[in-house]
Amino acid sequence: MPTAKTYLNGIKQTSHKVQHPDQKYIEALRTNDMILVEDIYKNYGQMITDLVKKNNGNAQDAMDLFQEVLIILHRYSQEGFTLTCSLKSFLYTLCKRRWINELKKKGRAETLKVADISDLNFAEESKESVEGTEMYDQRFRFCKEKFNLLSPGCKEIIQLSWRKQEDGKYCSWKEIAEELDMSYAYIRKKASQCKARLIELARKDPGFKNL
Amino acid sequence: MTSTNHTLFEDYLRGYISDEEKKRLELVLDSSETEREEFDLYKTMRRTLSPNIGNPYKERELKEHLEELGKKYTHEFSNEVMEMPVVRKAGYVRRILSVAASFTLVGLIGIAAMIPKNTSKALAQAYVYSSDSTAPSRSVNGDNLITSSEEYYLSGMQAFKEHKYETAIISTRKAKVGASPELIQEIEWLMALSELGLGNDAKAKELLTEISTDTKSDFSGEAKELLEDLNGIMHRISSFF
The missing domain is CATH 1.25.40 (Serine Threonine Protein Phosphatase 5, Tetratricopeptide repeat)
Structure with missing residues (x-):
């Protein structure tokens, strides 16, 4: 049976995967390195545009899809996402899968024209990273949906308690109490209640078992 | 489960907890499945949401930049067509098929030229x-x-x-x-x-x-x-x- 320590170390366990050299782009998305982020557009934007245009979409749809995927990667990178394949394969496969879902929603997936040999190679190479990212996105949307159900006061307290300062440390309860002009004891109690509410909201949703 | 435990979880994850409290909490987590499940769910939500909720400005900044890039490149990409790289596998059968395909293509082009344009x-x-x-x-x-x-x-x-x-x-x-x-x-x-x-x-x-x-x-x-x-x-x- 896993102990509390193994649960605590769970976050660090993802760091054993072999990084692809394209991890630099993931790092760029994490740190908002605008030069490298533009390189992502220059190098792969056309590929995604062609993919979407061949399949009932236009350049604007492609750019929207591309932006959506890069935002997901930005979020996932904060959690320590490790890219184990080329960014090209990864972006192509992830965008294709998301675009298929989009077409399915519109009832037009039957016209998809993307299955060729390079497509299959990309899918195989990037399977692990793509599936991990999709699971992360699903988890993120689930958690964010529950967070959005909280009262504005609760959201503010949780936001402050999870905010990291420039030195990478979390704000202390004392600092949070000062910022909100409330007592230390009240803030701790209120934060506890708000977090308990957040967990309760998640638990009530059957989807929490898939997290 | 009392509501104070969530603050304790937070203190534990931050490392802001005394050795005595830490031992006590770990004992509870090891012995109670319900407590462990609660802690695990809290940890998952914190890990997932804290970078986004704790620092929303960073994501907003990136979004603005991506929107600018999107505007900049939409027009450029809409006018070009880049072929996807194809993995080439040399082989006798493949060559024969390529030659056959070429003849078929020439034939089809000829037929297409005779059909009225109604694209x-x-x-x-x-x-x-x-x-x-x-x-x-x-x-x-x-x-x-x-x-x-x-x-x-x-x-x-x-x-x-x-x-x-x-x-x-x-x-x-x-x-x-x-x-x-x-x-x-x-x-x-x-x-x-x-x-x-x-x-x-x-x-x-x-x-x-x-x-x-x-x-x-x-x-x-x-x-x-x-x-x-x-x-x-x-x-x-x-x-x-």
Whole structure:
């Protein structure tokens, strides 16, 4: 049976995967390195545009899809996402899968024209990273949906308690109490209640078992 | 489970907890499945949400930058077509198949040359020129002042005439915002033709069906006629080639 320590170390366990050299782009998305982020557009934007245009979409749809995927990667990178394949394969496969879902929603997936040999190679190479990212996105949307159900006061307290300062440390309860002009004891109690509410909201949703 | 445990979880994860409290909590987590599940769920939510919720400005900053890049590259990408890299596998059978395919292609091109041109692009251009109401030079609202919707519509019309269908679609989308009901009819018609010009027959048919069933639209008759052309056998043969 896993102990509390193994649960605590769970976050660090993802760091054993072999990084692809394209991890630099993931790092760029994490740190908002605008030069490298533009390189992502220059190098792969056309590929995604062609993919979407061949399949009932236009350049604007492609750019929207591309932006959506890069935002997901930005979020996932904060959690320590490790890219184990080329960014090209990864972006192509992830965008294709998301675009298929989009077409399915519109009832037009039957016209998809993307299955060729390079497509299959990309899918195989990037399977692990793509599936991990999709699971992360699903988890993120689930958690964010529950967070959005909280009262504005609760959201503010949780936001402050999870905010990291420039030195990478979390704000202390004392600092949070000062910022909100409330007592230390009240803030701790209120934060506890708000977090308990957040967990309760998640638990009530059957989807929490898939997290 | 008491509500104070969540603050304790937080302190534990931050490392702001005394050794005695830490041991006590770990003992509870190891012995109670419910407590462990609660802690695990808390940890998952914290790990998932804290970077986003704790520092929303970072994501907002990136979004703004991506939107700028999107605007910058949409036009550039819409005019180019880049082929996907194909993994080549040399082999005897593959070579024979390539030669056979080349002969078949030459034959098909010959047949295609004999078939009257009835492609989506040709149909779209034919219909736009047959319609007086979509002449690009006319003032849409009859006034001297032109609204931004009209401006976008006219630039979309111009792009369409120049066969820049992607740009035409973008302009018509912008034109729809705040447009008058009469102008919306014209915009929707141009949108349908642009989708057709782009080769998105399915999308074009969807829009044309909407127009054709709208009894108030001045274009319902033309939309019906165009739909019939699109569903006709000659168009299918042309599209195939």
